[in-house]
Amino acid sequence: METIFLERWLHNLMRETLKDDGEYRQFIGKDSLAEITSSDVQDFQLYKLKKILNYAYDKSPFYHDLFTRDRVNPNDILSLGALATVPFTDPSYISKNPYDFSCVSLGEIARSTVFSTSGTAGPWKKVFWTKGDLETITDFMGVGMKSCVASDDVVLIMLRSGRPNSCAELLAKGLEKVDAFPIISDISLDTEEHIRAIKEHRPDVLFGRTASLYRMSKEAREKHDLTRLGLKAVFVTSGYLSETMRKELEDIWDCPVFVHYGLNEMGMAVAVECEAHQGYHYDQADFLVEVVDPRTGATLGNDMRGELVITTLSREAMPLIRYRTKDISCLLGSPCECGSSTLQRIGKIIKNLGTTVKIGEDVDIFPSLFDELLYPCSNVIDYRVLVSRMDDKDILTIRVEVNRLSDEDCRTINEAILRAEPIKRSLESGKVALSRIELVNQGEFASFIRTRRPIIDERTHFHG
Ligand SMILES: [Zn+2]
Numbered sequence: 001m002e003t004i005f006l007e008r009w010l011h012n013l014m015r016e017t018l019k020d021d022g023e024y025r026q027f028i029g030k031d032s033l034a035e036i037t038s039s040d041v042q043d044f045q046l047y048k049l050k051k052i053l054n055y056a057y058d059k060s061p062f063y064h065d066l067f068t069r070d071r072v073n074p075n076d077i078l079s080l081g082a083l084a085t086v087p088f089t090d091p092s093y094i095s096k097n098p099y100d101f102s103c104v105s106l107g108e109i110a111r112s113t114v115f116s117t118s119g120t121a122g123p124w125k126k127v128f129w130t131k132g133d134l135e136t137i138t139d140f141m142g143v144g145m146k147s148c149v150a151s152d153d154v155v156l157i158m159l160r161s162g163r164p165n166s167c168a169e170l171l172a173k174g175l176e177k178v179d180a181f182p183i184i185s186d187i188s189l190d191t192e193e194h195i196r197a198i199k200e201h202r203p204d205v206l207f208g209r210t211a212s213l214y215r216m217s218k219e220a221r222e223k224h225d226l227t228r229l230g231l232k233a234v235f236v237t238s239g240y241l242s243e244t245m246r247k248e249l250e251d252i253w254d255c256p257v258f259v260h261y262g263l264n265e266m267g268m269a270v271a272v273e274c275e276a277h278q279g280y281h282y283d284q285a286d287f288l289v290e291v292v293d294p295r296t297g298a299t300l301g302n303d304m305r306g307e308l309v310i311t312t313l314s315r316e317a318m319p320l321i322r323y324r325t326k327d328i329s330c331l332l333g334s335p336c337e338c339g340s341s342t343l344q345r346i347g348k349i350i351k352n353l354g355t356t357v358k359i360g361e362d363v364d365i366f367p368s369l370f371d372e373l374l375y376p377c378s379n380v381i382d383y384r385v386l387v388s389r390m391d392d393k394d395i396l397t398i399r400v401e402v403n404r405l406s407d408e409d410c411r412t413i414n415e416a417i418l419r420a421e422p423i424k425r426s427l428e429s430g431k432v433a434l435s436r437i438e439l440v441n442q443g444e445f446a447s448f449i450r451t452r453r454p455i456i457d458e459r460t461h462f463h464g
Pocket of ligand 1 (some may be wrong): 273274276281336337338339340
Protein backbone atom coordinates (compact mmCIF):
# COMPACT_ATOMS: atom_id res chain seq x y z
CA MET A 1 0.00 0.00 0.00
CA GLU A 2 1.39 3.37 -0.98
CA THR A 3 1.04 6.02 1.64
CA ILE A 4 3.79 8.56 1.39
CA PHE A 5 4.58 11.09 -1.28
CA LEU A 6 8.16 9.92 -1.76
CA GLU A 7 7.03 6.40 -2.61
CA ARG A 8 4.35 7.61 -5.01
CA TRP A 9 6.94 9.83 -6.67
CA LEU A 10 9.40 6.93 -7.09
CA HIS A 11 6.73 4.64 -8.55
CA ASN A 12 5.49 7.33 -10.94
CA LEU A 13 9.04 7.97 -12.07
CA MET A 14 9.51 4.25 -12.78
CA ARG A 15 6.28 4.15 -14.77
CA GLU A 16 7.28 7.27 -16.73
CA THR A 17 10.66 5.70 -17.51
CA LEU A 18 8.90 2.53 -18.65
CA LYS A 19 6.77 4.56 -21.04
CA ASP A 20 9.69 6.50 -22.53
CA ASP A 21 12.56 4.04 -22.45
CA GLY A 22 12.38 0.90 -24.59
CA GLU A 23 15.70 -0.28 -23.23
CA TYR A 24 14.26 -0.35 -19.71
CA ARG A 25 11.15 -2.23 -20.89
CA GLN A 26 13.39 -4.79 -22.50
CA PHE A 27 15.63 -5.01 -19.44
CA ILE A 28 12.79 -5.88 -17.08
CA GLY A 29 10.77 -7.78 -19.67
CA LYS A 30 7.56 -5.91 -18.79
CA ASP A 31 5.34 -3.43 -20.59
CA SER A 32 3.54 -2.16 -17.52
CA LEU A 33 4.08 -1.79 -13.80
CA ALA A 34 0.69 -1.99 -12.12
CA GLU A 35 1.75 -2.95 -8.60
CA ILE A 36 5.34 -2.08 -7.83
CA THR A 37 7.28 -4.34 -5.47
CA SER A 38 10.69 -3.98 -3.81
CA SER A 39 12.12 -6.27 -6.45
CA ASP A 40 10.81 -3.95 -9.21
CA VAL A 41 12.59 -1.04 -7.49
CA GLN A 42 15.79 -3.07 -7.27
CA ASP A 43 15.54 -3.92 -10.97
CA PHE A 44 15.11 -0.21 -11.71
CA GLN A 45 18.24 0.52 -9.66
CA LEU A 46 20.15 -2.29 -11.40
CA TYR A 47 19.12 -0.92 -14.80
CA LYS A 48 20.35 2.56 -13.85
CA LEU A 49 23.48 1.13 -12.24
CA LYS A 50 24.55 -0.67 -15.42
CA LYS A 51 23.99 2.48 -17.42
CA ILE A 52 25.98 4.68 -15.05
CA LEU A 53 28.87 2.19 -14.85
CA ASN A 54 29.13 2.13 -18.64
CA TYR A 55 28.79 5.91 -18.79
CA ALA A 56 31.52 6.45 -16.17
CA TYR A 57 33.81 4.00 -17.94
CA ASP A 58 33.29 5.73 -21.30
CA LYS A 59 33.42 9.35 -20.16
CA SER A 60 35.40 9.71 -16.93
CA PRO A 61 39.21 9.36 -17.21
CA PHE A 62 39.33 8.32 -13.53
CA TYR A 63 36.84 5.47 -13.87
CA HIS A 64 38.17 4.42 -17.27
CA ASP A 65 41.59 3.88 -15.72
CA LEU A 66 40.24 2.32 -12.53
CA PHE A 67 37.96 -0.17 -14.31
CA THR A 68 40.71 -1.03 -16.81
CA ARG A 69 43.23 -1.61 -14.03
CA ASP A 70 40.86 -3.74 -11.95
CA ARG A 71 39.34 -5.49 -15.00
CA VAL A 72 35.81 -4.30 -14.23
CA ASN A 73 33.41 -4.83 -17.10
CA PRO A 74 30.16 -2.94 -16.38
CA ASN A 75 28.26 -5.52 -18.45
CA ASP A 76 29.29 -8.26 -16.01
CA ILE A 77 27.31 -6.59 -13.20
CA LEU A 78 24.20 -8.73 -13.34
CA SER A 79 22.88 -8.05 -9.83
CA LEU A 80 23.06 -5.28 -7.24
CA GLY A 81 25.19 -7.63 -5.11
CA ALA A 82 27.77 -7.87 -7.92
CA LEU A 83 28.56 -4.19 -7.35
CA ALA A 84 30.77 -5.48 -4.51
CA THR A 85 33.33 -6.49 -7.16
CA VAL A 86 33.77 -2.84 -8.21
CA PRO A 87 36.52 -0.91 -6.34
CA PHE A 88 35.64 1.90 -3.93
CA THR A 89 36.09 5.60 -4.60
CA ASP A 90 37.92 7.20 -1.70
CA PRO A 91 37.09 10.88 -1.00
CA SER A 92 40.81 11.70 -1.24
CA TYR A 93 40.75 10.90 -4.98
CA ILE A 94 38.38 13.82 -5.55
CA SER A 95 40.66 16.15 -3.62
CA LYS A 96 43.62 15.09 -5.76
CA ASN A 97 42.12 15.56 -9.20
CA PRO A 98 38.43 16.40 -9.46
CA TYR A 99 38.66 17.04 -13.22
CA ASP A 100 39.55 13.37 -13.79
CA PHE A 101 36.02 12.50 -12.63
CA SER A 102 34.30 14.84 -15.02
CA CYS A 103 32.23 13.26 -17.79
CA VAL A 104 31.24 16.48 -19.54
CA SER A 105 32.93 19.50 -21.12
CA LEU A 106 33.55 22.58 -19.01
CA GLY A 107 30.82 24.39 -20.94
CA GLU A 108 28.23 21.88 -19.73
CA ILE A 109 29.01 22.47 -16.05
CA ALA A 110 26.23 24.56 -14.51
CA ARG A 111 27.50 24.53 -10.96
CA SER A 112 30.71 23.66 -9.16
CA THR A 113 31.12 23.55 -5.42
CA VAL A 114 34.32 23.71 -3.44
CA PHE A 115 34.18 22.57 0.16
CA SER A 116 36.16 21.03 2.94
CA THR A 117 34.50 17.96 4.40
CA SER A 118 32.21 19.32 7.07
CA GLY A 119 33.43 19.03 10.61
CA THR A 120 37.04 18.37 9.71
CA ALA A 121 40.00 20.36 8.57
CA GLY A 122 40.26 17.91 5.67
CA PRO A 123 41.49 18.78 2.20
CA TRP A 124 39.30 20.74 -0.21
CA LYS A 125 37.12 18.96 -2.70
CA LYS A 126 35.55 20.22 -5.88
CA VAL A 127 32.41 18.71 -7.40
CA PHE A 128 30.50 19.56 -10.58
CA TRP A 129 26.91 19.45 -11.74
CA THR A 130 25.22 19.88 -15.11
CA LYS A 131 21.87 21.61 -15.52
CA GLY A 132 20.27 18.18 -15.61
CA ASP A 133 21.99 17.23 -12.33
CA LEU A 134 20.57 20.34 -10.69
CA GLU A 135 17.08 19.37 -11.87
CA THR A 136 17.56 15.93 -10.29
CA ILE A 137 18.71 17.53 -7.03
CA THR A 138 15.84 20.02 -6.85
CA ASP A 139 13.32 17.29 -7.76
CA PHE A 140 14.31 15.26 -4.73
CA MET A 141 14.64 18.33 -2.49
CA GLY A 142 11.00 19.13 -3.21
CA VAL A 143 9.84 15.54 -2.85
CA GLY A 144 11.83 15.12 0.37
CA MET A 145 10.32 18.25 1.89
CA LYS A 146 6.84 16.83 1.28
CA SER A 147 7.46 14.84 4.49
CA CYS A 148 6.37 17.97 6.31
CA VAL A 149 5.36 20.54 3.68
CA ALA A 150 1.92 20.70 2.05
CA SER A 151 0.99 22.61 -1.12
CA ASP A 152 0.79 26.38 -0.44
CA ASP A 153 2.85 26.10 2.75
CA VAL A 154 5.37 28.87 3.40
CA VAL A 155 8.90 27.65 4.15
CA LEU A 156 11.41 30.06 5.65
CA ILE A 157 14.89 28.98 4.56
CA MET A 158 17.58 30.12 6.98
CA LEU A 159 20.63 29.35 4.84
CA ARG A 160 23.37 31.44 3.31
CA SER A 161 22.39 32.48 -0.21
CA GLY A 162 23.23 35.09 -2.79
CA ARG A 163 25.17 32.91 -5.20
CA PRO A 164 23.26 31.31 -8.08
CA ASN A 165 22.52 27.66 -7.36
CA SER A 166 23.44 27.94 -3.69
CA CYS A 167 21.83 25.27 -1.47
CA ALA A 168 19.23 27.85 -0.39
CA GLU A 169 18.29 28.59 -3.99
CA LEU A 170 18.19 24.94 -5.03
CA LEU A 171 15.95 24.15 -2.07
CA ALA A 172 13.69 27.06 -3.00
CA LYS A 173 13.40 25.69 -6.56
CA GLY A 174 12.64 22.24 -5.20
CA LEU A 175 9.90 23.64 -2.98
CA GLU A 176 8.37 25.53 -5.89
CA LYS A 177 8.21 22.24 -7.81
CA VAL A 178 5.89 20.88 -5.12
CA ASP A 179 3.79 24.08 -5.01
CA ALA A 180 5.15 25.44 -1.73
CA PHE A 181 6.25 29.04 -1.12
CA PRO A 182 9.92 29.37 -0.15
CA ILE A 183 11.30 32.54 1.42
CA ILE A 184 15.07 32.80 1.80
CA SER A 185 15.99 34.60 4.99
CA ASP A 186 19.26 36.43 5.56
CA ILE A 187 21.44 34.09 7.59
CA SER A 188 23.49 36.98 8.98
CA LEU A 189 20.51 38.22 11.01
CA ASP A 190 20.78 38.02 14.78
CA THR A 191 18.26 36.08 16.84
CA GLU A 192 15.86 39.00 17.37
CA GLU A 193 15.85 39.78 13.66
CA HIS A 194 15.16 36.13 12.86
CA ILE A 195 12.16 36.18 15.17
CA ARG A 196 10.93 39.40 13.55
CA ALA A 197 11.23 37.71 10.11
CA ILE A 198 9.28 34.70 11.38
CA LYS A 199 6.56 36.96 12.81
CA GLU A 200 6.37 38.86 9.54
CA HIS A 201 6.33 35.93 7.10
CA ARG A 202 4.40 33.48 9.32
CA PRO A 203 6.07 30.39 7.83
CA ASP A 204 4.57 26.93 8.23
CA VAL A 205 8.01 25.33 8.20
CA LEU A 206 11.40 26.60 9.29
CA PHE A 207 14.47 25.20 7.53
CA GLY A 208 18.03 25.72 8.80
CA ARG A 209 21.35 24.27 9.84
CA THR A 210 21.31 22.27 13.06
CA ALA A 211 23.84 24.41 14.94
CA SER A 212 22.45 27.82 13.96
CA LEU A 213 18.80 26.84 14.35
CA TYR A 214 19.47 25.33 17.75
CA ARG A 215 21.36 28.41 18.90
CA MET A 216 18.66 30.76 17.62
CA SER A 217 15.90 28.72 19.24
CA LYS A 218 17.64 28.56 22.62
CA GLU A 219 18.37 32.28 22.62
CA ALA A 220 14.90 33.28 21.41
CA ARG A 221 12.94 31.20 23.91
CA GLU A 222 14.36 33.37 26.70
CA LYS A 223 12.30 36.31 25.45
CA HIS A 224 9.53 34.86 23.29
CA ASP A 225 6.88 32.20 23.48
CA LEU A 226 7.82 30.42 20.28
CA THR A 227 5.02 27.86 20.64
CA ARG A 228 2.60 30.64 19.61
CA LEU A 229 4.17 31.24 16.22
CA GLY A 230 2.20 28.40 14.64
CA LEU A 231 5.00 26.40 13.05
CA LYS A 232 3.97 23.02 11.59
CA ALA A 233 7.50 21.68 11.45
CA VAL A 234 11.16 22.50 11.85
CA PHE A 235 13.51 20.92 9.31
CA VAL A 236 17.20 20.70 10.12
CA THR A 237 20.16 20.08 7.84
CA SER A 238 23.96 19.81 8.13
CA GLY A 239 24.93 18.36 11.43
CA TYR A 240 24.09 15.66 13.89
CA LEU A 241 20.92 16.19 15.88
CA SER A 242 20.96 14.32 19.18
CA GLU A 243 17.65 13.02 20.50
CA THR A 244 17.85 15.56 23.34
CA MET A 245 18.32 18.42 20.90
CA ARG A 246 15.39 17.17 18.84
CA LYS A 247 13.16 17.00 21.92
CA GLU A 248 14.29 20.46 23.00
CA LEU A 249 13.50 21.96 19.56
CA GLU A 250 10.11 20.20 19.54
CA ASP A 251 9.30 21.69 22.95
CA ILE A 252 10.51 25.16 21.99
CA TRP A 253 8.44 25.34 18.77
CA ASP A 254 5.69 22.90 19.73
CA CYS A 255 5.96 20.98 16.44
CA PRO A 256 7.77 17.94 15.03
CA VAL A 257 11.38 18.21 13.89
CA PHE A 258 12.47 16.58 10.62
CA VAL A 259 16.03 15.69 9.70
CA HIS A 260 17.58 14.64 6.42
CA TYR A 261 20.78 12.93 5.43
CA GLY A 262 23.03 14.26 2.73
CA LEU A 263 26.54 15.24 1.84
CA ASN A 264 28.05 17.87 -0.39
CA GLU A 265 29.49 15.32 -2.80
CA MET A 266 25.96 14.02 -3.46
CA GLY A 267 24.31 17.43 -3.80
CA MET A 268 23.11 17.39 -0.16
CA ALA A 269 19.76 15.70 -0.74
CA VAL A 270 20.18 11.93 -0.33
CA ALA A 271 17.62 10.79 2.22
CA VAL A 272 14.86 12.19 4.37
CA GLU A 273 12.81 11.29 7.42
CA CYS A 274 9.15 10.44 7.02
CA GLU A 275 6.51 11.10 9.67
CA ALA A 276 7.65 8.01 11.57
CA HIS A 277 11.03 9.68 12.29
CA GLN A 278 12.76 6.31 12.31
CA GLY A 279 15.60 6.63 9.86
CA TYR A 280 15.90 8.22 6.46
CA HIS A 281 14.22 7.02 3.26
CA TYR A 282 16.77 7.50 0.53
CA ASP A 283 16.29 8.60 -3.07
CA GLN A 284 16.41 5.17 -4.70
CA ALA A 285 15.92 6.63 -8.16
CA ASP A 286 19.21 8.50 -8.00
CA PHE A 287 21.36 6.63 -5.47
CA LEU A 288 22.31 3.14 -4.46
CA VAL A 289 23.36 2.83 -0.83
CA GLU A 290 25.47 -0.03 0.53
CA VAL A 291 26.89 -0.61 4.01
CA VAL A 292 30.39 -2.05 4.29
CA ASP A 293 32.82 -2.99 7.03
CA PRO A 294 35.07 0.11 7.17
CA ARG A 295 38.18 -2.05 7.75
CA THR A 296 37.71 -4.98 5.36
CA GLY A 297 35.37 -3.38 2.83
CA ALA A 298 33.07 -6.43 2.99
CA THR A 299 29.41 -5.74 2.27
CA LEU A 300 27.20 -5.98 5.36
CA GLY A 301 23.56 -7.06 5.55
CA ASN A 302 20.55 -5.14 6.82
CA ASP A 303 20.76 -3.80 10.39
CA MET A 304 24.53 -4.36 10.52
CA ARG A 305 26.40 -1.19 11.34
CA GLY A 306 29.18 -0.07 9.00
CA GLU A 307 30.22 2.66 6.58
CA LEU A 308 27.70 4.00 4.10
CA VAL A 309 28.92 3.67 0.52
CA ILE A 310 26.95 5.52 -2.14
CA THR A 311 26.77 5.14 -5.91
CA THR A 312 25.09 7.91 -7.88
CA LEU A 313 22.67 6.50 -10.47
CA SER A 314 21.79 9.64 -12.42
CA ARG A 315 24.71 12.04 -12.15
CA GLU A 316 25.86 13.42 -15.51
CA ALA A 317 28.79 15.69 -14.69
CA MET A 318 30.52 13.61 -12.06
CA PRO A 319 29.18 10.16 -11.28
CA LEU A 320 30.60 8.65 -8.11
CA ILE A 321 30.81 4.88 -7.90
CA ARG A 322 30.93 3.18 -4.48
CA TYR A 323 31.89 6.44 -2.81
CA ARG A 324 33.05 5.99 0.80
CA THR A 325 31.18 8.51 2.91
CA LYS A 326 32.92 7.69 6.25
CA ASP A 327 29.45 7.94 7.83
CA ILE A 328 28.66 5.03 10.13
CA SER A 329 25.09 3.73 10.05
CA CYS A 330 23.11 0.78 8.67
CA LEU A 331 20.27 -0.06 6.31
CA LEU A 332 17.19 -0.93 8.34
CA GLY A 333 15.54 -4.26 7.57
CA SER A 334 12.15 -3.82 9.23
CA PRO A 335 9.22 -2.15 7.43
CA CYS A 336 8.72 1.52 8.27
CA GLU A 337 5.69 2.60 10.31
CA CYS A 338 4.77 5.09 7.57
CA GLY A 339 3.43 2.13 5.58
CA SER A 340 5.76 2.42 2.60
CA SER A 341 6.38 -1.02 1.17
CA THR A 342 9.24 -0.51 -1.25
CA LEU A 343 11.36 2.29 0.25
CA GLN A 344 14.64 1.47 1.95
CA ARG A 345 15.77 3.28 5.09
CA ILE A 346 19.14 4.42 6.33
CA GLY A 347 19.40 4.25 10.13
CA LYS A 348 20.62 6.97 12.43
CA ILE A 349 24.09 8.26 11.55
CA ILE A 350 26.17 7.25 14.57
CA LYS A 351 29.40 9.02 13.69
CA ASN A 352 31.61 10.12 10.84
CA LEU A 353 35.05 8.52 10.68
CA GLY A 354 36.44 11.82 9.39
CA THR A 355 35.47 13.63 12.59
CA THR A 356 36.38 10.77 14.92
CA VAL A 357 39.49 11.36 17.01
CA LYS A 358 41.48 8.61 18.74
CA ILE A 359 42.67 9.20 22.29
CA GLY A 360 44.68 7.06 24.73
CA GLU A 361 44.85 3.45 23.71
CA ASP A 362 42.66 3.43 20.63
CA VAL A 363 39.53 4.96 22.16
CA ASP A 364 37.27 6.79 19.70
CA ILE A 365 35.68 10.10 20.58
CA PHE A 366 33.35 11.84 18.12
CA PRO A 367 30.95 14.81 18.10
CA SER A 368 27.70 12.84 18.49
CA LEU A 369 29.12 11.31 21.71
CA PHE A 370 29.49 14.77 23.25
CA ASP A 371 26.19 15.97 21.76
CA GLU A 372 24.41 13.17 23.63
CA LEU A 373 26.37 13.94 26.83
CA LEU A 374 26.17 17.71 26.91
CA TYR A 375 22.83 18.71 25.39
CA PRO A 376 20.67 17.07 28.08
CA CYS A 377 21.86 20.01 30.22
CA SER A 378 19.28 22.52 29.01
CA ASN A 379 21.53 25.59 29.25
CA VAL A 380 24.11 24.22 26.80
CA ILE A 381 24.25 25.98 23.42
CA ASP A 382 27.50 24.71 21.92
CA TYR A 383 30.87 23.29 22.94
CA ARG A 384 34.43 22.54 21.85
CA VAL A 385 36.60 19.62 22.89
CA LEU A 386 40.33 20.27 22.57
CA VAL A 387 42.71 17.31 22.48
CA SER A 388 46.30 18.21 23.27
CA ARG A 389 49.34 16.24 24.44
CA MET A 390 51.50 16.68 27.50
CA ASP A 391 53.86 14.33 29.38
CA ASP A 392 52.91 11.31 27.25
CA LYS A 393 49.24 11.84 27.90
CA ASP A 394 46.37 13.04 25.77
CA ILE A 395 44.75 15.98 27.51
CA LEU A 396 41.05 16.76 27.06
CA THR A 397 39.84 20.30 27.60
CA ILE A 398 36.10 20.80 27.25
CA ARG A 399 34.72 24.30 26.77
CA VAL A 400 30.96 24.54 26.99
CA GLU A 401 28.93 27.58 25.91
CA VAL A 402 25.89 28.05 28.13
CA ASN A 403 23.18 30.68 28.23
CA ARG A 404 23.48 30.94 32.00
CA LEU A 405 26.57 30.24 34.05
CA SER A 406 25.95 28.11 37.13
CA ASP A 407 28.01 25.88 39.39
CA GLU A 408 25.30 23.27 39.22
CA ASP A 409 25.60 23.03 35.42
CA CYS A 410 29.32 22.65 35.74
CA ARG A 411 28.80 19.76 38.18
CA THR A 412 26.15 18.08 35.99
CA ILE A 413 28.33 18.34 32.90
CA ASN A 414 31.35 17.05 34.77
CA GLU A 415 29.43 14.01 36.01
CA ALA A 416 28.01 13.25 32.57
CA ILE A 417 31.46 13.38 30.99
CA LEU A 418 33.06 11.16 33.65
CA ARG A 419 30.23 8.61 33.39
CA ALA A 420 30.57 8.24 29.62
CA GLU A 421 32.05 4.82 28.82
CA PRO A 422 34.77 5.83 26.29
CA ILE A 423 35.97 8.71 28.49
CA LYS A 424 35.90 6.60 31.66
CA ARG A 425 37.86 3.82 29.96
CA SER A 426 40.49 6.17 28.59
CA LEU A 427 40.95 7.99 31.92
CA GLU A 428 41.36 4.66 33.73
CA SER A 429 44.07 3.62 31.27
CA GLY A 430 46.23 6.47 32.58
CA LYS A 431 46.93 7.55 28.99
CA VAL A 432 44.37 10.35 29.03
CA ALA A 433 43.75 13.19 31.47
CA LEU A 434 40.81 15.56 31.73
CA SER A 435 42.27 19.01 32.10
CA ARG A 436 39.13 20.97 32.89
CA ILE A 437 35.57 21.71 31.94
CA GLU A 438 35.22 25.39 31.33
CA LEU A 439 31.87 27.15 30.97
CA VAL A 440 31.90 30.13 28.64
CA ASN A 441 29.33 32.85 28.01
CA GLN A 442 26.62 32.80 25.39
CA GLY A 443 27.90 33.87 21.97
CA GLU A 444 31.46 32.59 22.44
CA PHE A 445 31.27 30.08 19.55
CA ALA A 446 28.61 31.88 17.50
CA SER A 447 31.01 32.99 14.78
CA PHE A 448 32.24 29.41 14.19
CA ILE A 449 28.86 27.97 13.21
CA ARG A 450 29.62 27.66 9.53
CA THR A 451 32.80 25.69 10.04
CA ARG A 452 31.64 23.90 13.15
CA ARG A 453 34.32 21.51 14.28
CA PRO A 454 33.42 20.44 17.81
CA ILE A 455 36.51 18.29 18.41
CA ILE A 456 39.81 19.96 17.70
CA ASP A 457 42.85 17.73 17.66
CA GLU A 458 45.78 19.98 18.52
CA ARG A 459 48.18 17.02 18.63
CA THR A 460 48.37 16.84 14.82
CA HIS A 461 50.29 20.10 14.98
CA PHE A 462 53.12 18.37 16.82
CA HIS A 463 52.93 15.03 15.05
CA GLY A 464 52.99 16.58 11.58
ZN1 LIG B 1 8.79 5.80 6.60
